[in-house]
Amino acid sequence: MKTVRFLQEQPIFGGVDDQAMQSIMLLMRELSFAATDMIVQEGEDGDSLFVICSGSVEVLKACPTANSEFGKRIAVLRVGDVFGEMELIDLQRRSATVRALEPVSVLALSNADLFQIYESDLPTFTLIVLNLARELSRRLRSIDDLAVRYMPTNSRPDSS
Numbered sequence: 662m663k664t665v666r667f668l669q670e671q672p673i674f675g676g677v678d679d680q681a682m683q684s685i686m687l688l689m690r691e692l693s694f695a696a697t698d699m700i701v702q703e704g705e706d707g708d709s710l711f712v713i714c715s716g717s718v719e720v721l722k723a724c725p726t727a728n729s730e731f732g733k734r735i736a737v738l739r740v741g742d743v744f745g746e747m748e749l750i751d752l753q754r755r756s757a758t759v760r761a762l763e764p765v766s767v768l769a770l771s772n773a774d775l776f777q778i779y780e781s782d783l784p785t786f787t788l789i790v791l792n793l794a795r796e797l798s799r800r801l802r803s804i805d806d807l808a809v810r811y812m813p814t815n816s817r818p819d820s821s
Contacts, residue, residue, distance in 0.1 A: 668768070671712060671741050673792050681785040688774040694761040700744075703732065707748035707755045709771045713740050716765030720744065721758040731758050746793050749775055 724733040
């Protein structure tokens, strides 16, 4: 199992003090997956975020032109990366499929766990939610950059 220090080094738990992190670690579930295992599937209900402790995963998005039945690869995530965080914020179904590329171990934190942090330690809850917002903002900026890079040069902004 990864240490408190490892989690504190990840953006999602940045700034969380040792005592609060010890309490959070008690809530987290350690899960392991074999290579090619589906960890989450696009469209299913989700209630947890996952921190990758070892191994790597690919993130796949449904796409009618993809060569794979699982969709098109949109990212590869490695040790320290987080996935599933969107479901903690918007309570929607999974937005992508995540498949293990090799044996993977993760720590999972559920909505119920996050609510328990809210009830017991509001400052830590606030910090984690702010860190989640920062991570989502960082990803949105990356997508914006990609959209501009691949946007046709002859397209004009909508005049509405």
